[in-house]
Amino acid sequence: MQLFHPKPRYKPYTHAAGGWGSAQSVMAILWREQALQRAPLALMRQNKPKGFACVGCAWAKPGDPHALEFCENGAKATAWELTALRTGPDFFAQHTLTELRTWTDYALEQHGRLTHPLRYDASTDRYVETSWQQAYQAIGSHLRQRIPDEVVFYASGRASLEASFMYQLLARAYGTNNLPDSSNMCHESTSVGLQESIGVPVGTVTLADFEHTDCVFFFGQNVGSNSPRMLHPLQEVRKRKVPIITFNPLRERGLERFVNPQSPREMLGPESTVISTQYHQVAIGGDTAAVIGITRHLLEMDRLATAQGLPAILDHAFIGEHTQGFAAFVAEVERHDWADLERKSGLNRSAMEAAATVYARSQRVMVVYGMGMTQHRHGVENVQMLVNLLLLRGNIGRPGAGICPVRGHSNVQGQRTVGITEDPAKVPVDKIEQLFGFTVPPRKGTSTVDACAGVLDGSIKAFIGLGGNFLRAVPDTPRMEAAWTQLDLHVQVATKLNRTHLVPGKHTWLLPCLGRIELDSQDGVVQTYSTEDSTGCVHGWKGTSAPAGEHLRSEVAIIAGLAEATLGGRTRIPWDAWRRDYARVRQAISEVYPEIFHDMETRMWAPGGFHRPLPAAQRQWKTESGKAQFIRPRSLEEDSDVAVGAQRRDVLQLMTIRSNDQFNTTVYGYDDRFRGVKGTRSVVFLNPNDVTRLGLVAGDWVRLRTAVEPEVRREVGPFQIIAYDIPSGCAAAYYPECNALVPLWHHAERSKVPAAKSVPITLHR
Template sequence: MAHRRPATGRVSTLSEAKASSRAARSRQLCRSRRKAVSCSGAAARQSCSRATWTWSDYALEEAGRLTHPLRYDAETDHFVPIAWDEAFERAGAALRSVADPNQVEFYTSGRASNEAAFLYQLFAREFGTNNFPDCSNMCHEATSVGLPKSIGVGKGTVTLEDFDETDAVFSFGHNPGTNHPRMLGTLREVSRRGKPIIAINPLRERGLERFQDPQAPVEMVTLGATPISSAYHLIKVGGDLALLKGMMKALFEADALDMAAGGAGLLDREFIHMHTSGIDALRADIDATDWDAICRVSGLSRDAIESIARGYWTAPRAIFCYGMGITQHRHGTETVQQMANLLLLRGNFGREGAGICPVRGHSNVQGDRTVGITEIPTEHFLERLDRAFGITSPRAHGHNAVEAIAAMRDGTAKAFIGLGGNLAVAISDPQTTFPAFRKLDLSVQIVTKLNRTCLLTARESLVLPCLGRTEIDVQASGRQAVTVEDSMSVVHASRGMLKPVSDTLRSEPAIVAGLARAAVPNSVVAWDELVADYDRIRDKIEEVFPDFYDFNERVRVKGGFRLRVGASQRQWDTPDGLAHFLVTELPLDVEREGHPYLLTTIRSHDQYNTTIYGLNDRYRGITGRRDVVFLNADDLRELGLEHGDRVDIVAGERELRGQTAVAHDIARGSIAAYYPEANGLIALDEHDHASGTPSYKSTPVRVRRAA
């Protein structure tokens, strides 16, 4: 008989105490290990690949900062310290030996600054490839791919000031309490102005319900909190596209009734006539979409959908916010485009208090794209880059993240350089990804701490420790600042104030330059001059990207500056100069035979992307563990299961075994498990066909009692 846990949200068991004990032992190991990765000789040889592979991702994070370059020694199965010059020479020799530059994958994490990312793309293009798998491929690529076809730009159109003027905020598929905590203050002020915030999410999340502001003395003293959502709808996982089509159907029907009664209608007809194309095709598509199908796929009743739509058309100005609950689906790109359709119908672009707001996670995932990290560069950009540096960039499109892993799997990629991040764990399908990394001739990881991707050793594996952004960065001209771009397209400077943990650390721009000099001995780029003074890097960014005009002057102004976003001024940077209503069919394949549930992966509160800071998820009542799956209580009963039972999650031939079932307020037909632990259920070829984003949040599965 399966062991059952007490029916409480906390899932408290004896195994929890064991887990805590293991965590304590891990922390003890990690404290001793800080020396292992920081020094040389016998101590460093403790950092053994096989031994560290058994550590949890949490234990790897707890191990602390790296302080010296490391090289994997296969004979002893240890990482050993080496000098920077030797590290660069080894990496350069391996890169020079590849038969084709397109056999190298240049991965970028959104942690990288604009300056580091710009130098990195310059390095790769002078080397001869456009292979740029990027963290954006796994999060908001649907935004980057979908919105340009709709409104001419793959970015949000709102500013923080727009939230002061809006009449309603619609929050789709994101959990600001855990993933975007700074946004809670903004939503709190919207709520305190008495404006509605409509939350649409498969799970009920505390951060979308109420917020206690630590900077509000009254709330802290009284233990009070500000309500966030005025309405909360538990949509079925993968049902957002259906909801959006339902909202448009309700809007068209209400518009027709208003017109028939002698009213002006609910659509912004002047805006549609002057600024858009495709309205007739959209109306025909929505008219042909059946209400029963909309309700079945979304998991919401018609009354609920019409209520959400009414909240939209009664708000003179509305903002749509969304996160990866929208983009990480097989139909993520189309969903983003339908969101744009709905906003266009009422002219909610290019005016105060209205627009679209994709909420990104990493501090500079948007900026990396802006300064050239893309596998599909435009000819205009490449021409300007070549003219600025006297190089000849390759023109063929490169690899995104999924394509890079496939090339490594197939043996056509020979080398991988990671500018931050933990790609092997972040991407789907570890069954494919992990062996693919081990087939490489060269792996270079530019990181602050060890992660699991570092441990997937290639023939030549190097770990190059870099400064953190909070640390003082001194180059030949003195202390330096770097820049980042936030989700509102605002570019601002960041200057480290803390003493580096080691004098041997180098900045990301300096490491990129060192690799470039070693890999391209006859480089025409003045790498040393650029790294000596980051103002020179910014001058070159301005030369290549005109929107960065007066870059160094403007970024020194408090708060920085906002880049041009054409759609914010009703300027549509599309081939015909218009915004486009785009049509897509309602996806009816969200469930597959024998797999009646849709799985979404989620982060815990003590987690940032793949980085596990702790084993608690306090807002969901989980303590000391991550081996849980959240299900609707009625679904549990239907399965003959109870809260606390051990279950397996099955996706085809893939299984995640021995999870603890937790009854949670989640939409029926939906289940949730932690990322990245559940990534093994998602095959590499399960992704959005347009953006290439893995379908982390729409995997058909079945649930069975564990043996």
């Protein structure tokens, strides 16, 4: 693996998140991307009314924004998109795809924005320039020759509501529900778990709830690197002396201390805000055991309070009126003794009791979580255990309380809302058929894992990608890349070059699109777009910067062009009229989803946007029973079906992580400031005791190998060992480099989210 820095090194980071380190990092990327002229003006309009939505994470956008409503990683995403660097046809004339596959992911994307539509020429192993019309007609011709269910329409999570709505109509009018997306790889466990437990597939917390909460529980989310703007409401919470109780294997700087870069007083002074009042380093896969331990102590406290004639700890009135399954859940909790819970959670009893005690004396509690809970074999149950904890004291359906999943891609939640889903039961089929004059196929389509399996077995023969870096994001990377070349058709809509573009099928096109920050003008009329954030809030936006090239087209325009070339007049969908006027797309969205998007054209421009209906926040439970469900966990074993045996003391549980210098598969640089790593991503973090007992020393180079399914060799490295503050028996290394270690079948039960946060591995010199 190539190293980015000539002298990679590790030095523990002792400063707070934010502060001067954040400011310097932003300036560095603005300089490197040659964006010092364009980006500062754009940043002033980022996440603000009549500005543009950040192309990074999906964290909520306030109605009364700060003067600078962006974070370090949001600024990096903006600089990355507004770079002055370009990757045009002349670049591909000089480089074959075989050569480019030897480049690092960072080097590929760092070369700059794509500028022209391209077609792969197998005879020269190069991309060559083509015209948009030639691309549309050729792709449409190939699609018409295929059986629809042999084709996958993938969406990365960054497309607007308008583009997403059109994309799912294109797929369904074509004849398939093969609409996997990045949600399948991160928060599908949330969608499945919350729907069963409380009747909505998304969280119930809004930004306003942070003003009323009196306790926050944090599970498996690295706010400092993955959604730093969230540190502002957390800081305000802490200024009100509200406790924040964190459960995470690694001690993440953003959950320890924070200096607000927008506060001159804090930047010039010595103080920082302590974020977590309790920090519990739970073992990888031990979260459910920890929540059961907390619940066990709450039950003990409740019984004692009743015996002493004191007010109850649990909200029995809420439980009786609004929930089902409480008795069975209590029986499951009491089946586990403290020794078992300590062993499985990696925490001692007193830690779980301390968390329970603070929870018991708090009246309005929020639970915030990320992919550290969802990307497990029992990811759905992990989510449902957090709901169980909240239900015990009626902490759903009151101000300042509720469940708060933190999403990744900036519109991944929104695209699901407007129909990007493989399950036709989750879309209003009758309205679609009535309005647009085609029959929605009844068969359930492929999720991301199913699509990968189809590529491997040859049943999937064509792949259309609306953004993303699919081959880097999915598990089993070497097997997937080898099979990918057998695709008959491979089309990617993208802004920059990435690894997926370099693994061609038999017929391959690369279609460059406008970025979200750029002005989108259709026939001389500037268009606007909309997105939905993590809190279910829909906002209207507009690009502010000149496009990176005259040949770029918007995602809406590209989808319309592909649809017309593929479908002809088979539907009543006015593709070109929608391209000319995105307001007409929004009108169609409001007709298909009137409960959510009525009066959309007006409401999306209100300060702070508008929230989708969240019945659970009103204590209306859209579950089968009509009540919120206590759901029992079936096992405390993280990998019960792939257990390697207690005698295998050499097996560690690996979690994949993002660095401070990346967003999902996009690597902005090879420094991870908060973890003290500089100049490399080729590292593995281990507990010092594990390093010693395995006969190693910090600084040694090792290869990581998956410890199950020995007939398939899954190995990455060499990685250098860093002795780190991580629970014994656990390991951490970077995503997506370690995706090669994750078997495709190693995914969350029912949601099929790859279980990348808990992979059994062994180390080899």
